[in-house]
Amino acid sequence: MSQIEITVNGVRAAVECPEDWTLAEVLRETFDRIDVNVACGHGVCGSCTVIVDGKPVRSCLELGQRAAGRSVTTVSGLVDLDLETAQVLRTCFVEENAFQCGFCTPGMVVTAFCGLLREKRRLAPAEAREMVNGNLCRCTGYTAIARAIARASDALDAGGARDRMTKAMEEEQ
Amino acid sequence: MLPRFRRVVPHSSEEALVCWRELGGMFCAGGQALLMEMALGRRVPDVLVDLSELEPADVAARDGLVMVDSLSTLDSLELRPEVPPLLRAAARSVGFASIRSRATIVGNLCHGLPTGEMSLALVALQGAVHGVLPDGTATTKTEDSIFSLRPVGDRSELFIRSVSWPRPDASTNADFYEVGEQGSWQPALSVATMLTPLPDGAATVSAAVGLRDGGGTAHLEFALPADARAGHLRELVVGAIRVADGLDCGRLSDWVTDVVSARVAETRARPGGT
Numbered sequence: 344m345s346q347i348e349i350t351v352n353g354v355r356a357a358v359e360c361p362e363d364w365t366l367a368e369v370l371r372e373t374f375d376r377i378d379v380n381v382a383c384g385h386g387v388c389g390s391c392t393v394i395v396d397g398k399p400v401r402s403c404l405e406l407g408q409r410a411a412g413r414s415v416t417t418v419s420g421l422v423d424l425d426l427e428t429a430q431v432l433r434t435c436f437v438e439e440n441a442f443q444c445g446f447c448t449p450g451m452v453v454t455a456f457c458g459l460l461r462e463k464r465r466l467a468p469a470e471a472r473e474m475v476n477g478n479l480c481r482c483t484g485y486t487a488i489a490r491a492i493a494r495a496s497d498a499l500d501a502g503g504a505r506d507r508m509t510k511a512m513e514e515e516q
Numbered sequence: 517m518l519p520r521f522r523r524v525v526p527h528s529s530e531e532a533l534v535c536w537r538e539l540g541g542m543f544c545a546g547g548q549a550l551l552m553e554m555a556l557g558r559r560v561p562d563v564l565v566d567l568s569e570l571e572p573a574d575v576a577a578r579d580g581l582v583m584v585d586s587l588s589t590l591d592s593l594e595l596r597p598e599v600p601p602l603l604r605a606a607a608r609s610v611g612f613a614s615i616r617s618r619a620t621i622v623g624n625l626c627h628g629l630p631t632g633e634m635s636l637a638l639v640a641l642q643g644a645v646h647g648v649l650p651d652g653t654a655t656t657k658t659e660d661s662i663f664s665l666r667p668v669g670d671r672s673e674l675f676i677r678s679v680s681w682p683r684p685d686a687s688t689n690a691d692f693y694e695v696g697e698q699g700s701w702q703p704a705l706s707v708a709t710m711l712t713p714l715p716d717g718a719a720t721v722s723a724a725v726g727l728r729d730g731g732g733t734a735h736l737e738f739a740l741p742a743d744a745r746a747g748h749l750r751e752l753v754v755g756a757i758r759v760a761d762g763l764d765c766g767r768l769s770d771w772v773t774d775v776v777s778a779r780v781a782e783t784r785a786r787p788g789g790t
Binding site: 365368409 | 517518519520521522523544547548551552555556566568591611612613614615617618701
């Protein structure tokens with residue numbers, strides 16, 4: 344057991360972290376981040392995806408102690424990285440009804456957030472589907488999810504939010 | 517949930533070597549494969565020598581060779597102009613963005629799969645893997661031995677430090693292609709192709725092919741005449757597979773030949789240097 348300092352959604356804290364804990368365990372057990380969902384627990388489903396220092400990471404495949412000194416953002420913290428982008432994604436997911444049980448949604452949204460930043464352009468639904476092809480939806484609601492992400496890419500492209508998002512992510516790094 | 521282990525964090529390569537020699541255990545670079553195997557109970561190392569604090573060295577190019585630190589993450593290869601298109605394409609084929617952000621060259625090599633992306637790309641590039649044995653002896657792996665880097669049991673057998681390859685011609689075309697299979701994270705067939713154009717319109721082909729489930733690997737090398745049509749190309753591929761003698765395609769023989777021929781044709785059709 345050793346103590347690590349970690350920033351989660353902008354809040355810095357020193358916490359005890361056993362050597363064999365994953366980042367997902369730290370976030371859920373110590374920080375009570377119930378917006379980090381763990382399904383498979385071995386890196387296949389993508390539901391536990393978070394952002395660590397600006398990069399998407401599967402928190403079940405990251406040692407908790409490796410997060411020492413780093414900045415972690417969960418789906419709830421996306422609004423602090425870029426309010427407009429987070430809101431656009433949320434709105435599109437709601438309006439396209441892009442969830443059924445909702446378990447995969449945090450991982451999908453975090454992955455899409457990072458993907459939109461990377462691509463910086465309008466996406467066709469097939470490209471949007473490709474963007475989250477490492478995230479599994481056990482309700483198989485992929486069509487609506489891809490539509491929501493493609494629609495968000497349209498809205499962000501039109502609204503000029505992408506530049507602000509890029510700047511926010513660079514600051515985060 | 518991971519099994520219990522002791523984590524040691526060296527801050528230099530020398531320190532890592534000492535930790536490994538004295539404590540044993542396994543190296544953990546990006547951890548994307550190792551931690552998955554540990555979560556599934558397939559590996560239970562007592563000690564993890566965590567290499568995450570070691571900063572990867574810069575890409576070095578000298579004497580016609582390019583050398584990259586094996587701890588480089590796969591997404592970082594995308595940003596390095598010195599890294600040839602084949603290695604970048606192979607890196608892009610690995611997993612997903614959230615895996616590539618942590619996964620490293622060495623981790624991919626240590627899968628030891630015949631369809632392994634980095635392994636096949638390095639073979640097609642006629643590259644090499646450089647490492648250190650526990651007694652400090654430097655060793656280099658090339659060709660077939662690149663596919664035998666998977667550690668047996670719960671102890672790493674080699675401290676892999678870097679990979680290198682001869683600097684390819686600027687006009688070389690490359691392609692990395694995987695055939696997936698539903699329900700499996702491992703590709704069923706992977707093909708790395710590299711074509712170096714010759715002045716007369718012909719080209720030299722260097723391709724590495726890997727087939728899962730005992731299918732093996734082969735490094736195919738042949739000259740492709742300027743006027744080679746599809747039938748001729750297929751014959752050349754069949755001949756090269758026979759000479760390489762590493763693939764056991766069985767009933768898949770025609771299919772493998774078709775896929776490899778199609779990838780060579782596709783690579784050839786691209787504009788130079790892509």
